[in-house]
Amino acid sequence: MLPRRRQCKIIIATSLFWIFVDFVLLMYYTAPCVGPKCQQPTNEDGSGPIKRIIDRANKWMNELPEERKQMEIPKPVNLDGPGEMGKPVIIEPEGKAESERLWPINEFNLMASDRIALNRSLPDVRPRGCANKVYPKKLPTTSVILVYHNEARSTLLRNVHSIINRSPHDLLAEIILVDDASDQEHLGKSLEDYIAKLPVSVYVVKMKGRSGLIRARMAGAAVAKGQVLTFLDSHCEVTEGWLEPMLARIAEDRTTSVCPVIDVISDDTFQYQHGNDPQMGGFGWSLFFKWFPVPKREQIRRKGDPTEPVRSPTMAGGLFAIDKSYFEELGQYDPGFNIWGGENLELSFKLWMCGGKLEFIPCSHVGHVFRKKSPYHFPPGTNYVNKNNKRLAEVWLDEYKNFYYRISPSVAKTDPGDISDRLNLRKSLSCKSFKWYLENIYPESSWPVNYQFMGEVRNTEAHVCLDTMMKEAGNKVGLYGCHGQGGNQIWAFTKNNELRHDDLCLDVARGGPVMMLSCHMQGGNQHWNYDEKSKEMKHSSGLCLDLSDKSKEEPSVQACNGKKSQKWDLKTLDLIS
Numbered sequence: 300m301l302p303r304r305r306q307c308k309i310i311i312a313t314s315l316f317w318i319f320v321d322f323v324l325l326m327y328y329t330a331p332c333v334g335p336k337c338q339q340p341t342n343e344d345g346s347g348p349i350k351r352i353i354d355r356a357n358k359w360m361n362e363l364p365e366e367r368k369q370m371e372i373p374k375p376v377n378l379d380g381p382g383e384m385g386k387p388v389i390i391e392p393e394g395k396a397e398s399e400r401l402w403p404i405n406e407f408n409l410m411a412s413d414r415i416a417l418n419r420s421l422p423d424v425r426p427r428g429c430a431n432k433v434y435p436k437k438l439p440t441t442s443v444i445l446v447y448h449n450e451a452r453s454t455l456l457r458n459v460h461s462i463i464n465r466s467p468h469d470l471l472a473e474i475i476l477v478d479d480a481s482d483q484e485h486l487g488k489s490l491e492d493y494i495a496k497l498p499v500s501v502y503v504v505k506m507k508g509r510s511g512l513i514r515a516r517m518a519g520a521a522v523a524k525g526q527v528l529t530f531l532d533s534h535c536e537v538t539e540g541w542l543e544p545m546l547a548r549i550a551e552d553r554t555t556s557v558c559p560v561i562d563v564i565s566d567d568t569f570q571y572q573h574g575n576d577p578q579m580g581g582f583g584w585s586l587f588f589k590w591f592p593v594p595k596r597e598q599i600r601r602k603g604d605p606t607e608p609v610r611s612p613t614m615a616g617g618l619f620a621i622d623k624s625y626f627e628e629l630g631q632y633d634p635g636f637n638i639w640g641g642e643n644l645e646l647s648f649k650l651w652m653c654g655g656k657l658e659f660i661p662c663s664h665v666g667h668v669f670r671k672k673s674p675y676h677f678p679p680g681t682n683y684v685n686k687n688n689k690r691l692a693e694v695w696l697d698e699y700k701n702f703y704y705r706i707s708p709s710v711a712k713t714d715p716g717d718i719s720d721r722l723n724l725r726k727s728l729s730c731k732s733f734k735w736y737l738e739n740i741y742p743e744s745s746w747p748v749n750y751q752f753m754g755e756v757r758n759t760e761a762h763v764c765l766d767t768m769m770k771e772a773g774n775k776v777g778l779y780g781c782h783g784q785g786g787n788q789i790w791a792f793t794k795n796n797e798l799r800h801d802d803l804c805l806d807v808a809r810g811g812p813v814m815m816l817s818c819h820m821q822g823g824n825q826h827w828n829y830d831e832k833s834k835e836m837k838h839s840s841g842l843c844l845d846l847s848d849k850s851k852e853e854p855s856v857q858a859c860n861g862k863k864s865q866k867w868d869l870k871t872l873d874l875i876s
């Protein structure tokens with residue numbers, strides 16, 4: 300043991316040392332002001348790290364063309380202004396009628412958006428631990444690409460200003476606005492004049508005719524000068540520190556494509572709302588994108604660190620960043636895709652199956668105005684979503700395409716056009732199988748990988764089949780004349796003894812009606828046993844699936860009695876062959 304006084308001295312010296320280290324780090328990482336009006340730092344010898352950062356920033360400012368310097372982005376002065384710090388804007392009763400009149404133009408509250416400053420302040424919504432993460436000094440540059448068709452001026456420019464205000468300018472190569480044939484006046488010359496004066500290169504690429512999201516994005520990518528492409532929707536606002544963690548991830552591994560966590564900007568009040576946990580992207584039987592909570596396996600892999608990237612099977616599609624050269628290697632988007640739809644899954648499948656990765660970055664938060672419906676009109680004619688999905692299925696789903704066509708018969712009938720290029724691409728990239736993807740990347744999927752039976756559940760007395768009747772979770776399951784066409788009459792009897800249609804599981808509580816509820820994978824009320832000899836479908840409660848005695852529109856569960864109304868044929872449809 301050291302003498303007491305010596306112990307004290309050591310403790311004090313160590314504390315002082317760490318306080319000093321903290322102080323130096325704090326000084327080093329405090330963001331300096333940028334621009335000609337900055338106060339020079341008063342470092343004793345004038346050569347500290349802060350001075351170096353400020354010198355670099357000023358050098359950058361001075362290298363800008365003269366006209367760019369004219370516009371200073373005003374910092375918010377009035378934190379009580381409408382919408383500041385992401386607060387909601389409530390329209391007073393006198394303004395209600397006008398705000399409702401304006402609503403259909405963009406399918407959001409334009410009056411509320413127009414009242415909010417273009418450089419409004421937002422709260423720092425990142426999880427604890429993000430703000431003091433240190434990223435490599437040398438990160439790739441990025442071009443931010445925003446595609447729009449008749450976007451409102453205030454949402455588009457607030458997006459642009461948020462990117463300029465919250466991104467290190469040496470990482471921001473440019474902001475490319477791809478105008479997909481807008482015809483609103485405010486998106487014409489006055490917009491171009493405005494953005495020409497911004498302190499970052501912002502310019503408009505105009506599509507010749509209405510081209511749709513997919514082609515417009517590729518037009519933006521074609522002219523991008525940054526090493527990374529960052530795609531955002533046109534009605535977003537980025538938050539503090541959104542860019543660095545995404546670029547750092549791509550710098551580590553260029554085959555990783557990343558998405559920010561997408562927060563909600565209210566379509567009515569423009570309030571910035573954020574949840575706690577990130578979600579993962581998946582898809583249902585009909586290839587519709589859906590969100591689902593981060594499963595246990597991924598939480599374990601991340602060791603419970605809320606700042607650690609979340610590996611996701613799919614992306615929602617609107618907001619993501621990818622290395623430009625890797626995006627090209629992956630064949631960008633399928634050029635045979637039209638307008639919108641399926642492109643997010645195509646890229647997600649490609650990334651995982653062909654050796655890349657897809658992650659959500661919890662330290663990167665971007666708000667997006669979620670609308671209840673689209674204000675856009677598309678030319679009538681071929682169903683482009685069906686055609687896109689047909690191409691997607693033919694190129695990427697392998698034998699599972701047969702299952703998908705049973706679920707979506709209208710897609711099965713659609714002509715995909717020439718897909719030979721895409722098949723060659725898949726071959727040249729030596730991509731893995733869709734089954735591998737389902738088993739390894741998306742084991743929570745409702746797709747039939749592990750099942751005992753798949754097809755119709757047909758009653759032997761009345762020749763009716765279990766049918767979802769196109770209803771959602773929380774409704775009773777129906778019975779309908781068996782049609783053999785798949786669709787709503789396809790049920791999977793899984794290895795876990797669930798009777799499921801996509802994410803709906805047959806669920807019975809206390810002998811009550813047979814409900815369709817979200818599958819919880821916990822057995823219990825969703826556990827069934829099928830006896831091939833007696834043809835009984837027995838619930839975990841011991842009751843048997845039966846025709847209802849009143850009407851024949853819904854089944855029920857009754858005490859098992861061996862009667863014909865309790866006998867069910869499982870008629871397998873050959874789905875995966």
Ligand SMILES: [Mn+2]
Pocket residue numbers: 532533534617667668
């Ligand atoms: Mn959107």
